[in-house]
Amino acid sequence: MRKFFDFLALAGQGILHRQLRSWLTVIGVVIGIAAVVGLISIGLSFEKTITDEVSKVFGVDTFMILNSEVFGGGAHGGTADEYALDLELLNSIEGVRVAAAVRQRTGFVQGQPDAEGNVLQGFLPVMGLSPELVTEFESFTGELEVMPGGRLIEAGDVEVALLDYEISRRLRVEVGDTILVAGDGDAELNLTVIGIMAPPEEEDSGGGPGMSFSMSSDGDTISVPYETMDLLWGPADDVLITLVRTVEGYDVDDVADRAEEVLTERGSDISAVTYSDISNQIGQFTAIASALLGGIAGISLLVGGVGVMNTMFTSVLERTKQIGVMKAVGAKNSHVWAIFLLESGLIGLVGGIVGTLLGLGIYQLGISLINRLGSGFEMITVISGGLIGITLLGSFLIGAISGLLPAWRASRLPVVDALRYE
């Protein structure tokens, strides 16, 4: 051990002596390590940010039911596939505390006449919402805001409607007015407007969770109570999403499995998605992304390693005479080997330290850039001690491994030849 530190000091001297070349070599390692640290940190940040958002929305007791095509089928976001659902059956499953669903149709809608008696009418999206969505699943819906004088859909409401701000203007209706909505066949209802959604502030800064499904992005949705949809269009076969909260003490994954089983038996083409399902998916995705980024970073590390090897070969050649002298004064082959190996390891380590700092700097810059550009949610900064530790150890090893061959060659130099070398 004592010799180790002595040799470390000798190796350090060797590096300091050839400052410029050493630093040029170090730069090669620095770039590689900076790339590794920066890219992987950004990957970790993405993963953490997304899983945090998801866990905020889900909590520990909630799962959602989607069309089986949607989750895991590849068709994320965008137009969600609809499915049939027996909400009562779902509510009766053991462990289910409350379930709320959203179904959507396009219906014929007629507003109020204007001064000249013209009535605006047309086919508009009609959404059926469980009142529990607002009371129980606010984390999903975000905070819904209605214009003064109105209210949201509540339990027990039937012939009521909640209008987007935009469409309420076009239909020329106020709270208290009625609109006509026609469903299948000759089913039609006069619905009383109970509320008008506040117009979205520009670029809705609160943003709400990434999970919130589109309530009114196009501004012409007419929302009605979930049960009212039954009156217009019959039993639900057009559900977009169902949210389920479990009874405390039940395992959310168990309940989700049971719900999936029961509903599938009933003919619903669905899958129940829990937080762990989503985080697994995110994990898989980010693992692939990380592997990709790591691969790119690895290539630059390889280049850095080759640089170290080259420098070490030159160094061995340059110091042939010195190696001879060291051997003449009693250095064993293993001593020479250790000194050169430590030297190349140190080059790697110095590159690792500088590269890690640089990588973290670039990473912070990247995060603040992403956050400034405003992608809707705040990226979380993740400084992983494990990553830094592994990187530093790795950079030393890359240096040492690159130095293996040159150091071996140095150690095998015959002392007489080395002394004679000019």
Added chain:
Amino acid sequence: MPVLELRGVTKDYKLGKTTVRALRGLDLEIEAGEVVAIMGPSGSGKSTLMHILGALDRPTSGRASIESSDLSQLKERDLVTLRGRKIGFVFQTFNLVQTLSAQRNVELPMTFQGVGRGERSRRARELLEKVGLGDRIKHKPNELSGGERQRVAVARALANDPEIVLADEPTGNLDTETGESILALLKELSVRDRKTVILVTHDPEAAAIADRVVRLRDGCVSSSARHGGEGAGTPSPGTNSEAGAGREVASAASREPQSGARHADEVGHA
């Protein structure tokens, strides 16, 4: 009991396809505490002999022993230990490690022998003090004069308190005055510390401090002349007939060489 003993030593080198025989059955004995100058023209085998005397190389045939250890019988690692502990080297070009201070250079041989830091540092300072560089211990080689560098090298040679100090042209890169002071230092090692000092040299002044001058020619000892107790300053009894020693002859002549009567073949084969 000689400290160094060579019997019928040969050494062959391969140069391309030809084999060069650098030593041809050389016999030599060196007693403990002796100062021996090895002289001879270029190509006479001086360097090769020095390599064997310094346990840097093994003979092709014959027996070379240092303190009764037969070099041919030793493994590479034992050879390293032998030269690390028993032999100190002084080179013509000093061969100090440029990146290390005088003190660290002197510590180097001790580092390889696993001597502790405190002990190393203490001994290195002591040795530098002894060679007259007590105030230069922190200087790097490029901050020292040639003579000072060679003093550091002498101190380094003494680091592990070896029995034998092997100096290869120690004055070759120094001016006369500086060279003389280095020679005096080496002589002192023998007189005061009972070290065996072997000088491989072209320089008659260097040879002058020797108790005995061994001359090589074509890989053999051509003569081995003892000075007796005449000490430093006594000119070497050069043999005029020796080829390639023009400088030697001229120099020796200018100093009125004493008779070559003591020039006797002790162990050499002609």
